[in-house]
Amino acid sequence: MNRIPRTLLVGGVIVGVICILAALGPWIAPFEPDAFNMRARLQPPSTTYWFGTDEFGRDVFSRVLAGAHHSLLMGFGATIISLVIGVPLGLIAAFRRGWTEEAIMRGVDLMISIPPVLLGLLILAVTEPGLLKTMLAVGLVYVPIMTRVARAVGLDLLAEDFVEAARARGEGGFHILAREILPNAWPPLIVETSLRVTFAILLGSALSFLGLGPQPPDSEWGLMIAESRPFISEAPWIGLAPGLCLCLLLIAVNVVGEGLRDLLDPRLRGRGH
């Protein structure tokens, strides 16, 4: 067996702790996240208010906790959406070649040529903002990248002799893609996915910052940063707390991605057995 890289362990533990905190948020939060307390407005961090309070006297720590699940859902949900749409598209493009491939890849090029935020704005502009829709928007933004990765991996694998052997048995396209290609394609796809989560979280927060995610008084890290802007000089902790949490999550997820790459990279596997 492969040894589990340390990066994967460290990153995994941090991501795990954040996930647990996000899940337990409502129970462990010291205050109600949206309870106003006009007597404790803009308090700096203290033993009572760990991350301070905002302009309405709400406890920032409780709000950060309550907002964590948004960021996590955004990151993982959007990535899963891009995976579910992108991978089959990419594999089909690699398998069919010719016009099918041209159509899929040029369509994907078209999507890439639209700036991600603009695409998100476009989707959210025509409908009511909400977590699920932000997730879908971010997911769609990353479909082209997943498609390309899946196609590249698929093309490599389709050149292998075991695929030719399957063709010599007269196997259909579905069997070849699902049984011969996919089991071998997932390691590079997982690595790509884990790195993609970071960007999805970031883009989700950016869209929230622009007011296209969850709506106030809901707490979401991007939204909290946006709301903290008027107070950035007098009460920097309001924006700093969610910002630093976002940072920590992004770094941890990225580290997990790198760990997974070390674990699954085919160039590091299969040596000496």
Next chain:
Amino acid sequence: MSLLNIQGLSLSYATQRGAVHALQDVSLRIPRGGAMGLVGESGSGKSSVVLALLGLLGEGAALTSDKLDFDGKDLRQAAERLRGRRIGVVFQDPAAALNPSLTIGFQVAEPLIQHRGLAREAALARAESLLGEMGITRAAEVARAYPHQLSGGMKQRAVIATALACEPELLLLDEPTTALDVTVEAQILDLLEKLRHERGVSMLLVSHNLGIVDRLCDELTVLYAGRVVEQGPCAETLSTPRHPYTRGLLAALPRVDRGRMARLAPIPGGLPDLKQPTPGCNFQPRCPFAVEACATPQPLLDGVRCHRAAEIAGQPWPIPELGESVVRPVPEALLQAEGLTRSFGGGGLFNKRAGIRAVDGVSLQIGRGEVLGLVGESGCGKSTLGRLVLRLLGADSGRIDFDGKNIPAEASSEFRRRAQIVFQNPDSSLNPRQTVDEALRRPLTRFGIASGAKATREVERLLELVRLPASYRSRYPHQMSGGEKQRIGIARALASRPDFLVCDEAVSALDVSVQAAVLNLLTDLRDRLGVAYLFISHDIGVVAHIADRIAVMYRGAIVEEGPAAAVLAPPYHPYTEALLSAVPVVGAQSRAESRIRLKGDVSTAPGEGGCRFAHRCPRRMGNICDTLTPPVREFGTAHRIACHIPAEELAAMPSAMAV
């Protein structure tokens, strides 16, 4: 005094699972002007010797030696200063050795600028003359070219020119011709031979090919699992090998000069564990002559590391029993292909020019239980033809009949069941995420041959057929050796009980000892099951051993076809003659003067029309060869040669092989 003197060289690599002892107490010496061959199968440590000499072992390698001297200087300290100046190196793959973004001329000149301090212009001029000395015509043009513009043989000449730029006294050659076609290999061997005699360069030639070593070297060292097992004069060692391993290697070798042999002698088993080398003879577990005393340490006495060498000299290497022949080939055609043509490269979305005809109007016929060997150099269209007859690649035109029925482009499931393929590369032919059981079960269920418990029994029967224990069912490809994987590939192809197999270089990636076992297996299967093969190989020795009939292919067409014995003897097509003459055969030094050498290689572009071999043909008659398609001349039973040379003249050719 020796130019190179290695005494007691040991080398171990640190790995996660403990130290691997790659070399154990290796000693060899090369006198000034001498040439030493270093042979052994993959994993024997040949390349490690070269890297150790160059001081290029990298991290994690621990080297100890009593002596590692080059011209009296200790290589452990001096390697960095000597390599590239007084020690030149040529590696296996010329495409990988050259930098794709620098001109050939600059790459040859680089060591001169680096080590000799020559000015750029002077170095480039010298590089050009060096390329000329390597037998490259139009050296000035080649010097300005980039690697991708040159053929493999030209690239290897450029690499040799680079290695020789600083006039080294010792040339290390690590499988210098393995990546090349046999006719190009012959040119490179001629060049190396010439360099040796004209410049007095000493050589250390690392190769798995005994024929090459026999041609170039005067001394031979046989390496097995990191130890020298035999050492001595080259010709003598190869004609009367004394160590059982050397004897085994020679017995396992299919040889074109022997033609069809009943049986090859494979060496059973595999390399020993290099993590815990046994103090005794490390070949003992695979040796047919092993006795108890072999477990004690063996010294290298009189050039051989075997205490029984003298005792067993008279005993023959045991050759496995001949499988009983039930089915013999019958003339009735199983597969008949007519006018198969396939082009590549043309007709893309933005690319409307005509492509290259990889296969150009080829017709062939294979009888039941018959083996048709298909030989030719790389790029001649062999593999394409193999896929065309299986309808794995769509043909542009042509017709295929199998067992009397026409096979359309979308082949039926029945045809898929009856016609299967075995691939060259055992690593790529098995799905790394499927167990042996899954791989073998799929064709059974797919073609409705067996399912459930019956399929399990069938999988076990298939494993038995390829001589692997039933416990292999649960193995994944990475848990098996190359030879074992190749057997699974064969078992998978046989699972659907086909009548016809395309073997595309099926044994080319294997070491000789394993290759012999797989060839024996294929021979048995033909004899017992009556399977017909289209046996594609660039190795004429292998084809000569297994084929009933041989077809020789050149640039997309078959130039000669006939019964194996007839093709291997005169009359020849001039291309067949050159091919046979180029094969390096052990113990055939005498035929040096009669060698036929082809100029250029397959990619040397000819014009349209005429004989496709005319541009390289040493027997080219004149204009007629360039303009008229050659007639097909018949000799005896079904021996056909496509050539303008009159039949009587062809028939009068001498044999291209030493007798």
